[in-house]
């Protein structure tokens with residue numbers, strides 16, 4: 076890895092989770108999270124990244140009504156009584172965290188959400204997933220469903236960046252990581268660290284995709300996005316076989332150089348840590364990715380003006396052959 080000053084070290088942990096089965100209680104899951112938080116603290120981490128929808132099985136794979144989903148899988152408050160032991164341990168240990176969960180708002184809206192919690196166990200930020208994958212109809216012939224478009228609304232909070240523990244941190248969730256707009260929206264706010272949780276099924280229900288490509292695409296987007304945005308990334312999977320439905324692991328910490336500095340080895344609960352050097356990102360931001368010096372937003376206005384791909388624009392006269 077590139078050598079830089081060692082002035083700004085930050086103890087980052089990623090807590091990968093093995094499967095959460097339908098029969099597992101919230102209390103049992105939170106106990107696992109607390110154990111991993113304690114391990115992270117013992118390894119000098121002051122921030123832990125937990126997965127997307129960490130408190131339950133990945134329920135969008137099951138066809139059910141919205142009411143059934145709300146009853147069983149959504150949280151009406153964060154923290155709540157079931158999750159409080161995690162917040163208590165965070166306060167005791169002085170360790171902040173990112174936690175993904177299904178959010179039910181007071182007025183009945185549903186989001187795929189993550190909270191940012193500081194070292195005093197206070198919720199200091201909330202992000203709601205923007206890029207919801209899947210479908211909202213029943214696909215009886217598919218091996219499983221991916222009903223995020225049925226159970227969740229598109230996130231309405233944008234891609235904010237918070238200053239916590241003296242660093243600029245942004246959040247995203249799972250499928251968001253495949254979209255360059257996600258990362259650039261946060262790196263333009265000087266994010267230094269972007270954290271995410273994911274549940275990535277090993278099989279694609281829409282077409283026959285070799286299983287190894289699921290992990291390859293996960294790696295390639297994290298490595299390229301870290302480099303192109305000069306940010307550190309901490310990515311936490313929920314993985315392994317949940318009641319027979321397998322999801323990829325490969326939780327990792329990626330440097331602004333694009334290099335993977337830590338990676339989970341299995342598909343169970345596993346904590347990986349790194350003392351990340353925030354000055355490494357500064358180096359990239361001052362040179363190859365000095366945005367103020369090199370970006371030309373006028374030349375890529377289509378990125379915000381168009382959603383889907385359309386016709387080529389009329390050619391400027393000098394671009395014609």
Ligand code: CDV
Pocket residue numbers: 127208209221248249250251253273274275276
């Ligand atoms: N939970 C997810 O967002 N999963 C998607 C799958 C469906 C491709 C992902 O991007 O990993």
